[in-house]
Amino acid sequence: MITRAGWGLAAASVLVYAVGAPFGYAQAAVLAVAGLAAVGASALWTLRGAGLDVRRELTPVKVTRGEPAVALLHVRNTGRRRHAGLVARDTCRGTSVTVEVPALARDTARTVSYRLPTRRRGETPVGPLLLDRTDPFGLARRSIAYGRTDLLLVRPRTVPLAPPHAGRRRHLDGLDSRSAPNGAISFNGLRDYVIGDDLRHVHWRSTARTGVLMVKELTDVNLPSTVTVLDTRHSSYDGDDEFELAVDVAASVACAVTRDRFPVRLLTGAGELLHAKGGPGETEEVLDRLAVVERSEQADAPLHALRRAGSGGALVLVSGTFAGLADAAAVRRRFDEVLFVRVGEPVEGGRPAAAGVTVIEVGDLAELAAAWPR
Template sequence: MPTTRGWGVIAGSVVTGVAGLTLGYRIFYIFTVVGIFLVGCAVAWTSVPTRLRLTRTVAPSRVVRGGAAHGVLSLRGLRRYRRALLIYDSVAGARIDVSSSRFSKGDTDITYAIPTGRRGEIPVGPLYNVRRDALGLASRVREHGEQEFLTVLPRTVALSTVPSGRFSNLEGPTTDRVPTGTVAFHSLRDYSVGDDLRLMHWPSTARTGRLVVRQLADASLPRTTILVDNRLHAYPCEEDLELAVEVAASIAMAASRSRFPVRIIDSTGLVVDTQGGPRDAQVVIEALTIMPSAATAAPLRSSPLLGGTAGHRGALVVVNAGTEVTEARAHRRRFDRVIWIRICPEASVPAVSGLLAIDLHRLDDLIGAWRKMTAR
């Protein structure tokens, strides 16, 4: 494919030929033939497939936001390339130049950094190899390899669990099967050896042809409900939104590691709802990783998802930019404790009775502020 310079040479050659024909100068025909011939040779040279074999791996495949991630380009060449080759990778649609140096005969590995400032499942690839002629008249772009995905997790800091709940349960649940105590129906599952036969659900067993039991959950465990505002327009910049997600992730991970139930709600609906299982921490961090930013400009309203009655729903944590206090104030009587975390507030916000407020500008500041808050 001719480059901009190549099309310029073609256009100049045509103009020269027309001028020679009009003015009667045959010498102009020579410039026309030479120009078109050079561009044709450049296109033909770049069309010849190279013998380079390019493969790329991403290491590690999972990293926290801002952490180090690298692409390792394995280049297998069978001859020496006297002209420089331009190789670039595509990361979330952005171009990253890998190398434009000359390669010798043999095998070469090139390591380059992959940006991790964006949370989520980041597409990486495919690779592109650009071959150009010596005069820059033509180029050919070839695609190599398949697209991979780099998982960028939100950063978290170690926190203690929010003290709340009707009963003190410092140890957390030790099993998913709670046959006695303050229990409530959670779901149906297949029978496992050792299950209490009194939990057998005979209608489902008869319908499916396999043993099905009721799974119960301890309703007295401290439940943490996190309402995070993920509307992009509500924050001065996207970095503040990422800080809000990281705050929510830190609080949710603290409760999940203690085997306590966690419910996370964003501006569009329910994100995740766990019941205190052994894999809850993994489920929570995965859900927050892929949680997108909301483009809606509607006010934050999540009352139907919160539910519950006064004093029986554990702790509510509201994370937003500090510009809206309605959601935090509306539910302060329905939870044992309501915490309002304001992300980079532009102005001071007056205190609200019944709310514990924390102003944050950096994630690391959450450790000390959280410790003071839980000690009250």
């Protein structure tokens, strides 16, 4: 592709010839031909093979919103000639990142790092990577695409919170999640025997009937469960920043529960997003699922999600408007503890209240950590 400087030289060459030729100036023709020849030679220069091996590496591939993410660009000169300095252009969520690659001698390699924008949560495509090859005079440029588009997952931010330990039945010695199911006493079903299972839990009648060793699966009825509902209606938030804070709040609550290996259901206006049962590694799954949640005009009101939420345990409803407080109050008798978190700037007229509902109003995550019940 001819650059702006190349087009300027070509136009100047034509202008010199047009002015000088009628007066018989032979030098005008020579200058015009030389200028056009320089532009043509520059274009041919950029057409030859680059002779480069280029590879991009993202580290990390999952990052918390606002934290640094780095791309490493590995470039090796596999050609026969020395490469002058190159300019690489990468694209991340509509933002162009320009990277200067130093000169490379034959069969040498360089690694260049550059920051990627992580202010927006979600799946962020990185690429395609374009390497600009220019002639020594800057008259022509050729952009060559390398590799494939990588995916950077920007996840919500969280703050440490105490899980809402609510349950209708409690042990006198306290709650215990890590001992379940070995320490549990409530029958939940049958499953195939796995090496390491306690032989005292073998269900011999089912084993004799099926011919397969079956064991009783026991659950702890005293495990506190939590239902977290995120209001995803577009009209519930004044802007993207408020919704991002709401997602951060929901992530903080759900992660507080899963870190202690307690069950949690995560609901949005589109339905159930996740049902974690208290197993290991579910905190990562919570963050991955919430990383791709978006507002929607078609999202249901929180009351529709609460109708499918069951009963018992704790309920945490997160919204950007106090209109959702009525939904939380409508189902307060079905839960042992109900918390309503409203995100955004304080509203005029003070904070409304509802019987049986703990109302928290936050403008950032620091306020959530300070106001959260302990």
